Amino acid sequence: MTDVKSFFETPAPPKYSGILSWLITTDHKRIGILYLFSILGWFALAIIIGLLIRLELMFIGETIFSPEQYNALFTLHGVIMIFLFIIPAIPAIFGNFILPIQVGADDVFFPKINLLSWYLYMLGGLLAIISLFGDGPPDTGWTFYVPFSVSTNTNVSLTIAAAFILGFSSMLTAINFITTIHRLKASQMKWMRIPLFTWSLYATGWVQLLATPIIAITLLLVMFERWFNIGLFDPDRGGDPILYQHLFWMYSHPAVYIMILPGMGIISEIIPTFARKSIFGYKAIVFSSLMIAVAGSLVWAHHMYTSGMSDTAVFVFSLLTFIVAIPSAIKVFSWISTLYKGSIQMSPPLFYALCFIYLFSVGGLTGLVLGAAGPDIHVHDTAFVVAHFHFTMFGGTGFAFFAGLHYWWPKLFGRMYNFKTAYLSGVLITVGFMFHYVPMFIIGLQGMPRRYHDYLPQFEQGNYLAGYGAVIMVIGMFMMLINLLIGIKKGAVTDSNPWGGVTLEWQVPSPPPLHNFVSEPKIMDYPYDFSRFFKKNK
Amino acid sequence: MNQKQQAHGISYGTLLSVLTTLLALTAITVYASQIDMGALNIWVALLIASTKASLVLMFFMHLRYESGLLKYTFTITVFTLAIIIGLTFWDVAFR
């Protein structure tokens, strides 16, 4: 297997070399790597901005930033983390790299459109940077709520244009994945043989496809309002500002499932691999992915209980919100059941995956507090909400992303990272995480509002503690990233299957050759059948 | 594959008769809008528009001859939109 040239050495199209061979490549693996480094760059930037916000909040009064600067910072943190990191991270990096291999294909169905969506991603990022200059960075928060987003004099139009373009990029990726799964999966790859990571991306793809256009039109309308003053959301002229919130959350609530579903897919790959045991409830997990995609699209208005919506709607959406908890719980139970009586082998990916299960469960359960209309009135727009969605988005998607990085890193680069540093950074991140967000739950319940530059004395202790947590967490994350990057150059060379995984990506060399498969892939009747692995070990 | 593509070929005659029907429906909907039926007017107009849309989908866009996948996914898309509009009315109709 070692004499096969990896995709790093065989550019596609073949006539170009050097930097051009990357910039105009149509190879899904190279595009995945392009995404990896651009997304990690944005991630690092947004981490630092988040840390600065926390440092500002450590002490009462103005610490390092003026209130205006603070508003710009939390807007940027939100916009970058959501549109440039969480939404694209797992689908664009691992989806691009792993999905075609998992279904036994050479590449995605539309390789050129795949490259185009990377360029759109970069263009969106560029616009987001440009919007910092000129009239000043946007200060609306990532939600761009009217009327403030229409009336503020900062560069909101540019930021919105950036989000619009990034939405387009994510839509094109979704079209590519759905078409690839339908048309390019190997002939023996029946639907119930598809690995769960690919299944989760399929469900995500549909949500991206049907929800993203609504944010596109909503953002366009905000731009039109700023340019032409139509008044569609202006109550003086007959408009209804609450409708803006409806349209916004029609996308942005499904978007949280766009963020978490691929993460759940990664966990569903890692748990069986390191438990050496077939996943519990394969069909239930597939079904729950689809259920989450459907039910998650119908609960958007639970962000609006206090915005003046009708009481009937509050009741209906609260009820629907509770339904979404069911498929998420099915997944958590299935992962735990997979571990039960498994032959567990501890490794960095599994460590991050276990942290995911714990943190995501806390995030999910506090979500029920918010989904219930009564308690939500009390904690709406407090630090409790911020802690909740960081537990799901960061403790959930973020940790799944870290787990995925550690799981597929040897496949991407053919080299292993240092295990000890990986464990240590994992511990630092998790401990810092708890110190950071648990106090926020408490001060949130006590009434500390979110997005405030200053606060009352009784919240000082919690904010002070959260600042320390943030520092520990950020140190852990940079340690983890540096450890991985060092692994590319200096890590031990690995073979095609360092973990003993059974999905198709472990049948190809690491890193894979240009056309992915050296020989025809062997597709099993069931994607998580470890019996072959056990026979080999005896 | 080739045979399947051949099957897509719709004769000019069929297409022309679809066009005639569409034009006739346009005339009907314009006529219907002149009659005052109160709240019913918009529903009649939407019904005729949906009929026209189905004809365009079935024949001009060949959906009638396509695989189940396209038929189902198209229906899902339209249903999603309908449900979203419907759920919004839990708010606006009861405010």
Add this chain to the structure above:
Amino acid sequence: MQSSSDHEGSKLGMWLFLYTEIMLFGGLFVLYAVYYHKFTDDFIAGGQQLDTFFGTLNTVILLISSFAVAAAITAIQNNSKKIAIILLGSSLLCGFLFLINKYIEWSHKFEVGIYPNSEKLLESDPGLNIFFGLYYVITGLHGVHIIIGMALLVWSLVRVKSNHITDQNYVLLENAGLYWHLVDLIWIFIFPLFYLIL
């Protein structure tokens, strides 16, 4: 493993894209539905100010052009390149006519002082402002889609002329046609919702 020159797959990709277009306009139809519910009388008053004649004319024009594109595909399948070129040309002509009509309509409205943020609209009922606001946004966005659709048709026309689109490989023409039909489909709903609520 199938090759990526797979006709069915390219068409699936196009349909998926059309779904996003449906949802894009869908967002606007959500607004329309809510505001119609809220300002039914004003919407009827607004509809009466729009010219039914132009609306009907544009509907007929788009239906004919849609037919021409569908027939062009049949022509390509029958290997009659000349007929296909004539049909595509006439559907492009229809697209131009549509845009000219739209221009006449809009400029007339501007003359009588009905445009976003105009004094006349600000003084009238808020419902009327919303009606014309939606009218400009929806027909404007639809107009942009007409222009994109025409660009796709021109591209297909060139490819037919240069014999790149043949009876063996006409997926580009088919996808351009699908886009054009979708634009027509959206107009089919815009027409009664704006011109025919009397």
